[in-house]
Amino acid sequence: MSGEPLVEVQGLGKLFPRAGARARRGEGLWAVRDVSFTVRAGETVALVGESGAGKSTVGRCLLGLTDPTTGVVEVGGFDLAALRRGARRAHRSQIGAVFQDSSSSLNPRWTIERSVRHPLDVHRRDSTAERGRRVRELLARVGLTDAHARRVPSQLSGGERQRAAIARALVLGPRLIVCDEPTSALDVSVQAQIVELLMSLQVEQQVACVFISHDLAVVRAVSDRIMVMRDGAVVETGAAEALLAAPASAYTQELLAAVPDAPYSDPPQPSRQGVPS
Amino acid sequence: MSGEALVRVAGLTVTARGRRRGDDGATIVRDVELELDRGKTLGVVGESGSGKSTVALSILGLLGPGLHAEGSVAFDGRELLHRSEPELRPIRGAEIGAVFQNPFRSLNPSLRVGVQIRETVMLDGHERRAAEQTAIELLGQVGLPDPERAAASYPHTLSGGMQQRVAIALSIARDPRLLIADEPTTALDVRVQAQILELLARLVRERDMALILISHDLGVVASVADRIAVMYSGRVVESGPAADVFRSAAHPYSHALLESAPRLRGPHGLAASLRGSATPPSVPMDGCRFAPRCTFAVPRCSTNEPPLEVVDDRGHRAACWELPWTPTAHGDAAELRKSRS
Amino acid sequence: MTDVASNVRVAVPGATTDAGRQGSSLRLAFADPVAIAGLIAVGVVLLIAVAGPLVLPDPNAIDAPAALQGPSGAHLLGTDPFGRDLLSRVAEGLRTSLWLSALSVGAAALIGVPLGLIAGFGGAVTDAVIARVLDAVLAFPTLLLALFVVAALGPGVAHLAIALALVFMPYFARLARSEAQELRTAGFVEAATAYGTPRIKVLFSVALPNVLPPLLVQLSLSVGFAILAEAGLSFLGLGVRPPQAALGLMLKEAQDYVSTFPWYSIVPGVAIMLAVGSCMLLGEGIDRGLDPKRGGGFRER
Numbered sequence: 001m002s003g004e005p006l007v008e009v010q011g012l013g014k015l016f017p018r019a020g021a022r023a024r025r026g027e028g029l030w031a032v033r034d035v036s037f038t039v040r041a042g043e044t045v046a047l048v049g050e051s052g053a054g055k056s057t058v059g060r061c062l063l064g065l066t067d068p069t070t071g072v073v074e075v076g077g078f079d080l081a082a083l084r085r086g087a088r089r090a091h092r093s094q095i096g097a098v099f100q101d102s103s104s105s106l107n108p109r110w111t112i113e114r115s116v117r118h119p120l121d122v123h124r125r126d127s128t129a130e131r132g133r134r135v136r137e138l139l140a141r142v143g144l145t146d147a148h149a150r151r152v153p154s155q156l157s158g159g160e161r162q163r164a165a166i167a168r169a170l171v172l173g174p175r176l177i178v179c180d181e182p183t184s185a186l187d188v189s190v191q192a193q194i195v196e197l198l199m200s201l202q203v204e205q206q207v208a209c210v211f212i213s214h215d216l217a218v219v220r221a222v223s224d225r226i227m228v229m230r231d232g233a234v235v236e237t238g239a240a241e242a243l244l245a246a247p248a249s250a251y252t253q254e255l256l257a258a259v260p261d262a263p264y265s266d267p268p269q270p271s272r273q274g275v276p277s
Numbered sequence: 278m279s280g281e282a283l284v285r286v287a288g289l290t291v292t293a294r295g296r297r298r299g300d301d302g303a304t305i306v307r308d309v310e311l312e313l314d315r316g317k318t319l320g321v322v323g324e325s326g327s328g329k330s331t332v333a334l335s336i337l338g339l340l341g342p343g344l345h346a347e348g349s350v351a352f353d354g355r356e357l358l359h360r361s362e363p364e365l366r367p368i369r370g371a372e373i374g375a376v377f378q379n380p381f382r383s384l385n386p387s388l389r390v391g392v393q394i395r396e397t398v399m400l401d402g403h404e405r406r407a408a409e410q411t412a413i414e415l416l417g418q419v420g421l422p423d424p425e426r427a428a429a430s431y432p433h434t435l436s437g438g439m440q441q442r443v444a445i446a447l448s449i450a451r452d453p454r455l456l457i458a459d460e461p462t463t464a465l466d467v468r469v470q471a472q473i474l475e476l477l478a479r480l481v482r483e484r485d486m487a488l489i490l491i492s493h494d495l496g497v498v499a500s501v502a503d504r505i506a507v508m509y510s511g512r513v514v515e516s517g518p519a520a521d522v523f524r525s526a527a528h529p530y531s532h533a534l535l536e537s538a539p540r541l542r543g544p545h546g547l548a549a550s551l552r553g554s555a556t557p558p559s560v561p562m563d564g565c566r567f568a569p570r571c572t573f574a575v576p577r578c579s580t581n582e583p584p585l586e587v588v589d590d591r592g593h594r595a596a597c598w599e600l601p602w603t604p605t606a607h608g609d610a611a612e613l614r615k616s617r618s
Numbered sequence: 619m620t621d622v623a624s625n626v627r628v629a630v631p632g633a634t635t636d637a638g639r640q641g642s643s644l645r646l647a648f649a650d651p652v653a654i655a656g657l658i659a660v661g662v663v664l665l666i667a668v669a670g671p672l673v674l675p676d677p678n679a680i681d682a683p684a685a686l687q688g689p690s691g692a693h694l695l696g697t698d699p700f701g702r703d704l705l706s707r708v709a710e711g712l713r714t715s716l717w718l719s720a721l722s723v724g725a726a727a728l729i730g731v732p733l734g735l736i737a738g739f740g741g742a743v744t745d746a747v748i749a750r751v752l753d754a755v756l757a758f759p760t761l762l763l764a765l766f767v768v769a770a771l772g773p774g775v776a777h778l779a780i781a782l783a784l785v786f787m788p789y790f791a792r793l794a795r796s797e798a799q800e801l802r803t804a805g806f807v808e809a810a811t812a813y814g815t816p817r818i819k820v821l822f823s824v825a826l827p828n829v830l831p832p833l834l835v836q837l838s839l840s841v842g843f844a845i846l847a848e849a850g851l852s853f854l855g856l857g858v859r860p861p862q863a864a865l866g867l868m869l870k871e872a873q874d875y876v877s878t879f880p881w882y883s884i885v886p887g888v889a890i891m892l893a894v895g896s897c898m899l900l901g902e903g904i905d906r907g908l909d910p911k912r913g914g915g916f917r918e919r
Binding site for chain 1: 324325437466467468470471474493494495496497499500523524533534535537538539540541542543545547548549550551552554555
Binding site for chain 3: 102165
């Protein structure tokens, strides 16, 4: 788990200018303020916070979908924002993305196979036959059949779509995946499956993960380290279990106290194999 | 308890009319039975597509066109199903209030909050001045720090949590005896969620109001409900006192659901004890609808559908052929989990 | 652009195991009764326009003794003051109208759609510039603008086509722009950017196919409006010139006979109504068929 530093974020800030105001005057909303962190190869770091905490903006900066206003975001030694267009595009194959809403994150008019294959086509990886093989292999790995591959997203369940999105995120063999609320739209039972899949794939493919979520319980299950954000700034960082067991900041304590934890149940036992009542 | 129930739903079946002729309607909810006493809280738990919201809409008489309900929904001894809109109107709002997931959608964006509540209060024949006063009192009761200012503001200027508080104030404005809250905290942040749940619990206590709380989140339901109904694929598969259902879930689905929930405390990790996804209620199927995903399924499960049967004398019921389940100690539980995985 | 073609192919065949849940989008569209009616109506108009000139008498053949007659065996829809066959002239007029409208609307779409996509996907400055230009064009009443253009260029079929293309272009651009703005933040477009798809490819191969359905509706409606505009301009003498037959021109000529021989006005009037109405019906039908609430498969949300 303690590999080389893969992601280095230094003093990241993002300003969304108020309508009409000029960004350089510093007017508007700082969605992210002076955020610094490191993600090591193969490690999972969770960004936690309530809505508006700026966690998704950090994710978008990592993905190069938003350029930082201040600071540097380096993935694998390169600063996406500083690269020229061609190099930037090539470098993007290092980072995969899984979004919350699987119904919109897959092209509604493309088959699953085409969506998963598209990154390979864009980067002209391998031969055509090889691409097909890689896609089928990966789809099978995430638990989708050839029949699923031929369908369009609206014909799949939310969980199946999210599996496809995970396959797409991994198809280029990235070193980092950014998962923005990947399970928030899913049912509890499906969420558990997807989290399990993500975690096993992450170990298998040795890919680091930035896991963005508002759900502390899910975060606890997936992450090595946790970064709690509030109003764009980092409130607290630490090893997952330690931070959750003994949060240092009042804010984290408050968050933890507010989570209604699911009750425990004794397992049911069928009468035929059970203790006599 | 049986004679006194405020709400009694029995044999409720909702079907969607087929789009083409000759097409049998698709079942959305089947044979649902629920019971709720005055001043108590019933939690309805289920995953998406389990039909929990359809049950709520049936009670409110708000099923859309194309949906057809059969069975019985009795409220305070009066049958609500198949009532005409004018017959329902004096009941809905006045005696049964409703709060939904998205508060902004239940508020009129172009009217000040106070005006909306005032108009609602005035439906009961109160005078304008008095209704205005009541509106401000209601906003105070739902925990808005500055009720006067809130009354003068438009919904979009309030935060999501504030909006939900206003929506709750609106729903209790006519002092209903039953409040139906469908995923009222799902769109909110955890800290706000905790506050809203607390508010709902307080209102139930103070106003002797019954509450039906519908949620996919076991933790949310567990924190407020007296009784629980677990729904799966359009059926109630287990119901009973909250403590009993959560402590010793009798239906394998309820238990697997509890096991799948990520937790903040206790053993680390997530148990993906449910494979695949639920069969939609519209898909016809023999036997228990949970059978394909059930670890305990026996041959009979895939041929005959189990009825909701009594588990114990506290009103705990479950629909499973392999009843009765007997509770075991936690140690056994861990072993069982191990042996299954 | 080969990509675009294959996108369409992917979505069109209901290549599915359960066709009930999601059939082909287009098939769904054309299963709608309104769409079928529209399709039939457009078919009839096209048939008259295309087959008419092949089987009917010469529209310019003058038969003075037979002038201003009602329907008869020799002249199914009667004759005009020169004894020319009205059905032949209507068919000829429809043909002129249809190809002129289709051509100009097609050109409008070809220019407008990419412009709109670029505005919707591009930076704030690009968008602002394009949007203001479009607003400026849209601010003129449609017919008036066409009139100005034809007046400036001089009357004639070619100039009329240019005028119509210019007039209809902003509608396509505006539609494409608003769809693009919505698509721009769609997950699959962002995902495509995130894994390094070049921008131009995102625009035309990822996004464009998703804009096609509403464009189809706009195309159909616009052809209808263009027919009307062409008739109006020809009526004013700014479009097709005699002796070529055009519906607007026929109406103009019929003006003098409104009280003595109203039939002469009714024939081209009804023809215009039919042509425009059928396009509207088809547009409405496609729109209904594509409406997700009615089970259309194009835009699920």
